[in-house]
Amino acid sequence: ITRMHFQWDWLCLGVLIISSVAAEIENEETLGADVEVEDFDKQSQEADVDRDKSSLEVVYQTPKPTGEVYFTETFDGVLAGWVLSKTKKDDTDDNIAKYDGRWEVEELKENTVPGDRGLVLKSVAKHHAISAMLTKAFIFDNKPLIVQYEVNFQEGIDCGGAYIKLLSSSDDLNLEYFFDKTPYTIMFGPDKCGEDYKLHFIFRHRNPKTGEYDEKHAKRPDVDLKKFYLDKKTHLYTLVLKPDDTFEILIDQSVVSKGNLLEDMVPPVNPPKEIEDPSDKKPDDWDERPKIPDPNAVKPDDWDEDEPSKIEDPDAVKPEGWLDDEPQYVPDPNAKKPKDWDEEMDGEWEAPQIPNPKCEAAPGCGHWVRPMKNNPNYKGKWKAPMIDNPNYQGIWSPRKIPNPDYFEDLHPFEMTTVSAIGLELWSMTSDIYFDNFIICSEKEVADRWAADGWGLKKLVASANEPGMFSQLVTAAEDHPWLWVLYILTLALPVGLGVLFCWPAKKTGEDIDFKKPDISKPITKGELKQEREELEDDEIELEEKENEDIAED
Numbered sequence: 001i002t003r004m005h006f007q008w009d010w011l012c013l014g015v016l017i018i019s020s021v022a023a024e025i026e027n028e029e030t031l032g033a034d035v036e037v038e039d040f041d042k043q044s045q046e047a048d049v050d051r052d053k054s055s056l057e058v059v060y061q062t063p064k065p066t067g068e069v070y071f072t073e074t075f076d077g078v079l080a081g082w083v084l085s086k087t088k089k090d091d092t093d094d095n096i097a098k099y100d101g102r103w104e105v106e107e108l109k110e111n112t113v114p115g116d117r118g119l120v121l122k123s124v125a126k127h128h129a130i131s132a133m134l135t136k137a138f139i140f141d142n143k144p145l146i147v148q149y150e151v152n153f154q155e156g157i158d159c160g161g162a163y164i165k166l167l168s169s170s171d172d173l174n175l176e177y178f179f180d181k182t183p184y185t186i187m188f189g190p191d192k193c194g195e196d197y198k199l200h201f202i203f204r205h206r207n208p209k210t211g212e213y214d215e216k217h218a219k220r221p222d223v224d225l226k227k228f229y230l231d232k233k234t235h236l237y238t239l240v241l242k243p244d245d246t247f248e249i250l251i252d253q254s255v256v257s258k259g260n261l262l263e264d265m266v267p268p269v270n271p272p273k274e275i276e277d278p279s280d281k282k283p284d285d286w287d288e289r290p291k292i293p294d295p296n297a298v299k300p301d302d303w304d305e306d307e308p309s310k311i312e313d314p315d316a317v318k319p320e321g322w323l324d325d326e327p328q329y330v331p332d333p334n335a336k337k338p339k340d341w342d343e344e345m346d347g348e349w350e351a352p353q354i355p356n357p358k359c360e361a362a363p364g365c366g367h368w369v370r371p372m373k374n375n376p377n378y379k380g381k382w383k384a385p386m387i388d389n390p391n392y393q394g395i396w397s398p399r400k401i402p403n404p405d406y407f408e409d410l411h412p413f414e415m416t417t418v419s420a421i422g423l424e425l426w427s428m429t430s431d432i433y434f435d436n437f438i439i440c441s442e443k444e445v446a447d448r449w450a451a452d453g454w455g456l457k458k459l460v461a462s463a464n465e466p467g468m469f470s471q472l473v474t475a476a477e478d479h480p481w482l483w484v485l486y487i488l489t490l491a492l493p494v495g496l497g498v499l500f501c502w503p504a505k506k507t508g509e510d511i512d513f514k515k516p517d518i519s520k521p522i523t524k525g526e527l528k529q530e531r532e533e534l535e536d537d538e539i540e541l542e543e544k545e546n547e548d549i550a551e552d
Contacts, residue, residue, distance in 0.1 A: 071134040130422065131423070149436060150434065154432070165421070168416045198220070201257075216268075217266050225256075236252050271405055275401060278398070293387075421439070
């Protein structure tokens with residue numbers, strides 16, 4: 001029974017280890033993000049893709065919107081309506097100020113879907129700017145705003161952005177002069193420099209009192225964004241703004257951040273009702289000290305501030321064998337003056353000093369000095385003890401006054417109308433791929449659009465994924481401790497096979513366990529034979545006893 005328990009313990013341990021490895025791989029695939037997964041449109045499964053074949057055999061059809069849209073772009077046909085900026089960036093050296101970064105329309109380098117092309121940022125260390133007018137302007141009234149597009153950092157990303165700007169409507173909007181100072185209503189998308197991984201959602205809010213605009217930034221997502229920038233896969237970025245002033249940010253149709261425009265933006269949309277009075281000053285007699293020295297305390301008469309903290313130990317005794325007359329260091333007897341030594345230039349030559357070899361076997365050399373110890377009479381400088389300050393008034397702060405700049409915007413969703421979309425970017429990495437832009441108001445329309453574009457890319461990428469072994473190696477490169485689990489996992493089947501299949505040595509317990517509980521019946525003849533054998537044994541025993549007596 002103990003052996004069986006031991007075997008079952010090993011079996012359970014094996015299941016737990018294998019489960020932990022599988023969970024780690026699943027974690028890697030989901031990026032460890034605790035996200036709310038939106039229902040993915042099942043229609044993406046209808047795409048004509050054979051998971052066991054190369055992506056080259058996929059039949060691709062350009063996505064078409066299934067409802068009302070304000071803008072769409074697939075880059076599969078002629079690049080119509082897009083305008084390259086001809087201006088320069090403000091406050092920048094002339095040699096790099098020009099927006100002369102190159103754009104191309106190309107297929108993906110990896111996991112290619114034939115016929116599916118995107119807009120690719122090609123230049124390194126240059127400013128890029130390209131924009132297009134919306135099919136119709138989006139007015140922030142009673143319909144949600146949904147902005148969605150795809151990004152693939154085909155070479156990873158060192159420092160650069162892939163965000164878009166929704167440009168504000170104005171009579172003087174000229175896309176040929178689109179640059180960093182062009183007014184925008186919303187900025188949205190990924191951005192990265194160094195180890196700072198960002199996902200921007202910024203909107204420009206108009207102050208109803210002054211008419212000036214301020215940028216309001218959404219709080220950073222609680223999700224680790226790193227892999228979206230480095231895995232060289234196409235990811236889908238979605239922003240949903242609702243008329244009830246709430247918002248959601250999604251990556252690959254999973255919610256990574258959500259909030260309220262009134263509560264989750266930095267700085268807040270509405271200023272505080274009261275502010276500190278800038279003219280208020282702290283009174284000269286304001287006492288902020290919670291504790292003060294006791295004014296009634298008196299230094300004790302026996303308090304000697306001149307006593308040192310350390311004194312010589314009077315009980316210390318010089319160790320036996322201490323060599324008072326031997327120096328700690330002596331000239332090296334083996335040292336020789338260099339041949340090129342010039343005493344006129346270098347002075348008189350002296351052999352270098354080495355530790356005195358006589359001191360190695362002795363407790364010490366040279367003049368013995370008593371060691372120091374803490375002075376029991378030392379008290380240091382006397383200070384009066386601290387007591388509660390009877391005049392303590394607390395930490396002073398200016399009085400509050402009504403904020404002269406206060407306003408209350410209860411519906412920040414009602415932003416400035418949007419009439420164009422633009423990419424104004426700087427990057428130290430090339431080949432950033434953009435595709436399948438859509439601006440609409442219905443989630444179903446955006447999901448259907450994603451299914452026909454990004455959904456197909458995702459299926460092709462999954463079909464081209466490396467096998468399980470490659471995934472295990474990749475996971476272990478990120479988490480080296482997984483190698484221990486792998487080794488244990490491989491060793492477990494062998495160990496379990498030995499435990500369950502190898503013939504075990506029979507012990508006394510096993511033999512006793514196998515004895516039948518019911519005694520074997522004895523025949524009459526066998527019983528008579530046993531009785532005769534007992535009688536013969538008794539006779540032999542008596543004879544032996546008699547012989548022993550006779551000898552005595």
